[in-house]
Amino acid sequence: MKFINFKNEKLFLDECEIESPKENQIQIEVHSTGVNRADILQKKGHYPPPKGESEIIGLECAGIVCKIGPNSSKFKVGDKVCAILGGGGYAEFVNVDERQVMPIPSNVSLLEAGALPETILTVYENIFNISEFKNNEVVLIHGGSSGIGTTAISILKNFTDQLYVTAGSKDKCDNCIQLGAKAAINYKEEDFEQYFIDQKIKVDIILDMVGGSYFKKNLKILNQKGRLTYIAALESIKAEANLLYIMTKQLKVSGSTLRSRSPEDKGKIVNQVIEHIWPLIEQGKYKPTIFQSFNMEDVNLAHELMESSSHIGKILLDIKGG
Numbered sequence: 111m112k113f114i115n116f117k118n119e120k121l122f123l124d125e126c127e128i129e130s131p132k133e134n135q136i137q138i139e140v141h142s143t144g145v146n147r148a149d150i151l152q153k154k155g156h157y158p159p160p161k162g163e164s165e166i167i168g169l170e171c172a173g174i175v176c177k178i179g180p181n182s183s184k185f186k187v188g189d190k191v192c193a194i195l196g197g198g199g200y201a202e203f204v205n206v207d208e209r210q211v212m213p214i215p216s217n218v219s220l221l222e223a224g225a226l227p228e229t230i231l232t233v234y235e236n237i238f239n240i241s242e243f244k245n246n247e248v249v250l251i252h253g254g255s256s257g258i259g260t261t262a263i264s265i266l267k268n269f270t271d272q273l274y275v276t277a278g279s280k281d282k283c284d285n286c287i288q289l290g291a292k293a294a295i296n297y298k299e300e301d302f303e304q305y306f307i308d309q310k311i312k313v314d315i316i317l318d319m320v321g322g323s324y325f326k327k328n329l330k331i332l333n334q335k336g337r338l339t340y341i342a343a344l345e346s347i348k349a350e351a352n353l354l355y356i357m358t359k360q361l362k363v364s365g366s367t368l369r370s371r372s373p374e375d376k377g378k379i380v381n382q383v384i385e386h387i388w389p390l391i392e393q394g395k396y397k398p399t400i401f402q403s404f405n406m407e408d409v410n411l412a413h414e415l416m417e418s419s420s421h422i423g424k425i426l427l428d429i430k431g432g
């Protein structure tokens with residue numbers, strides 16, 4: 111099969127044997143795969159796959175089930191599915207534990223479905239499970255124009271109209287508002303902490319991928335019993351803060367990573383997403399924001415686009431395209 115290999119931070123098309131699906135796995139003929147920030151880290155040698163996972167880049171895919179492994183019973187050959195992967199998405203075929211696989215909602219194409227798993231599962235786990243979101247709470251999403259940010263807006267607008275984001279340009283801010291945010295703060299022109307102080311808004315939940323200097327500002331604008339959840343630290347993993355805010359406001363500071371979880375753990379979130387988010391998609395209340403898709407041959411352009419941060423929403427590889 112064709113797959114995308116990498117050397118010296120450059121990606122290139124290569125060929126390898128297709129392995130058979132193992133116990134509890136199914137094999138998917140991949141039609142599309144989402145490009146994620148973590149893929150860039152992996153290409154640079156900073157984010158190796160967890161033990162036992164494919165060395166091939168790619169954390170999610172959509173496609174058609176083409177083989178069933180021993181003891182797998184949830185899907186049949188020909189089913190249209192999407193899946194959260196520990197690796198292996200940048201390839202024509204991938205084997206994955208069936209607990210990590212979801213049917214594709216009927217109103218989503220095979221190409222678009224490659225954009226669903228990684229961001230929806232991450233948003234669900236961090237907002238609904240870890241931060242215990244309740245309807246109509248005030249939520250702030252940093253990186254509102256990112257794949258994660260646009261997913262969070264498009265889901266949460268169904269449950270609250272108190273949704274705020276930060277983003278790095280007027281165009282990105284306008285797009286976030288069009289998607290459903292109440293307000294978007296261009297952090298390059300306005301200090302987000304000052305914005306919330308001036309507007310006298312106290313935030314119940316913050317989802318942060320920036321870290322560093324944002325930590326102490328986040329603690330300051332959180333409401334009593336507020337929750338701050340980290341999924342990345344794009345600015346810095348080191349931060350300084352006034353811990354009194356945590357004590358006096360009874361804040362909860364948490365975070366999570368998805369890739370390293372077991373199939374059982376991922377499967378729990380997969381089931382929650384099928385129960386609670388798939389109906390939103392079927393009813394037209396959630397649509398993925400897809401910025402651009404690239405053929406396999408143009409994978410370096412897809413990564414350059416992500417590294418430029420000029421995109422809004424998800425970038426896809428169209429594995430069957432071209």
Ligand SMILES: NC(=O)c1ccc[n+]([C@@H]2O[C@H](COP(=O)([O-])OP(=O)(O)OC[C@H]3O[C@@H](n4cnc5c(N)ncnc54)[C@H](OP(=O)(O)O)[C@@H]3O)[C@@H](O)[C@H]2O)c1
Pocket residue numbers: 145146147148228229232253254255256257258259276277278279282319320340341342343344345366367368369416419420421423
């Ligand atoms: N923990 C988990 O389980 C998990 C799962 C999925 C993703 N993630 C992480 O969540 C983050 C977002 O993922 P994604 O795929 O949605 O990425 P993405 O689409 O590439 O978005 C990242 C955005 O972050 C913004 N940003 C803010 N500060 C930044 C900085 N200092 N450096 C670079 N960008 C900065 C940029 O937009 P502006 O123009 O607004 O700055 C950029 O477009 C990534 O770090 C990813 O690794 C974590």
